[in-house]
Amino acid sequence: MKITVKLFAGFRDNRFKAAEQEYPDAATVGDILTALDIKGPELGVALINGRHVPPEHVLEDGQTLSLFPKVGGG
């Protein structure tokens, strides 16, 4: 299935900003992190359609996944 992955902050280093990528059906957020060589604890927030999703969340074809490392401000 096709998933658009958007990366932010330090996740962009040596990777990309946004890319449409092919993943096996029923891939989880965690699977995509593994494919991107991002270790679980590095993940701050994963969002689909503006909603937070956990690493075990199963993606559907055509979705956009936004991934952030641990960031903050205020």
Added chain:
Amino acid sequence: MDKILRVNMTDLTCKVEPVPAEFATLGGRALTSTIVAAEVPPTCHALGPNNKLVFAPGMLSGTPAANSGRMSAGAKSPLTGTIKESNSGGTTAQQFAKMGIKAMIVEGMPKDDKWYRLHVTMDGVTFEDASGLVGKQNFDVIDAMNEKYDKKIGVMTIGLPGENRLASANISVKDPDQKIRSHGRGGLGAVMGSKQIKCITVDAAGAGKVEIGDPEKFRAAAKVFAKGMLDHPVSGEGLPTYGTNVLINILNEAGGLPTKNFKYGTCEHHDKVSGETMYDTIVKRGGKHKHGCHAGCIIQCSQEYVDESGAYITSGFEYETVWGLGINCLIENLDDCARIDNAMDNIGIDSIEGAVLIAVAMEAGVIPWGDGKETLRVMNEEIGKCTPLGRILGNGTASVGQAYGLTRVPVVKGQGIPAYDPRSVKGIGITYATSTQGADHTAGYSIATNILKVGGFVDPLQKEGQVELSRNLQIATTAVDSTGMCLFVAFPCLDIPEVMPALVDMCAARFGVEMSVDDFVGMGSKILKMEKEWNTKAGFTNEDDRLPEFFELEPIPPHNVVWDFTGEEIDELWNF
């Protein structure tokens, strides 16, 4: 021996008073609020002779504790009518602490129309003629004082909006690089102006070290604390690289980024002004992406933003300001936003209130949407020169909304709502509604838990858990605001178990007393209630703890949600 300076502007005297026993272990917000609550009549006019302006360095300011160099300023706010505490970096907190000045209380007002500069030394305060400084904006005042003394002189100053008592005026504080940090929110610059104080200079010659009651315990705790700050990915890595502006993209993705005066929750051009773009721009142009607002900050969320030729435009370019101008006013050009930020520092208005009120002025048709050049002109020529239009604008977001008959006016208790939409990030809405300070994100930063997943996770779109979240954060923040610590220590405090106890141990060791985490949080809770009680005596009721009606009437895309808390649900916050 620590002392309290009592500066009387009516008879131009300064008394040096001993520190009452009950103030011995207080500092920062706990001390300014305690003094304001005890000495300022709640119903007084904020610009009248009965208001007092109180400065107090934090409990840990001046010690080697990392990030502890912040000063609290307190008074009755002319913007909100509530009690106010606003803290700032810069050099004066550490100077005051090392000089043994626990607090400086400025009261009364001159009988004539003369302007003064307060000069603070180890001997007390002298009243200098400020006629040569009146009419100057902040950077010129700083230059003049650097020239008169030297670069070590501490400076707190107001620009023309402060002199003219506009309610968005701030108090600007010189930072270690001769630039400006601010006691931003709540119009404290207008209070200083009402007392005809153009600036305060601080000469710390002869000051010693801050005495530490239990040096060994202090050292051990300071080490644990600093390690926690460097280990946490937000304070150790994210903030020094991208600054606070890293939030633009995450709020945009989460649908909580107020756009075009709070009409939409996402913004198409978000990446043009995002933290990532700002970082790339600064690095490419040879600016500094890391910078501390005071000596001893090990996070360094600030930066030096430069133009294409590498020339300085601004520093301390925060998420809230970039959001306010770049997103909420649709000013897509980051250089324009930076120039406006610098102009706000120079004329001395709060850069959150300043940005929020410009969006309402755009809604009113005073400035075209997205017009950065015109906004810059309005800042410098209208608000900066206090023209009739400048006064309407410079009196804050609520003033603009009223002058132009608008309903989408994002304020609580008269103070502009910052960079997180309360409809789609509900925890922060509870903080805006109930804070003793008017709308203030820092009073209980639920974004940490609603959006960033720091300190757990509470779904930002659900009502459940938000009141409790905001309550706990507001109590803890009141305590942290009393230490002189930058609020960003909250990220490691929320996530790493040994950091909060280390912070409390440092406070205990500083004063040579016993203090548990419960005692510390209990202090926060007591001060917060004291502030609330003072506001009640000033005439505020539960009905003031509400968001503007438009948040209930206008759904915000992309989640198409409204503010749906009942008054009763909001009032639960005070159940502690």
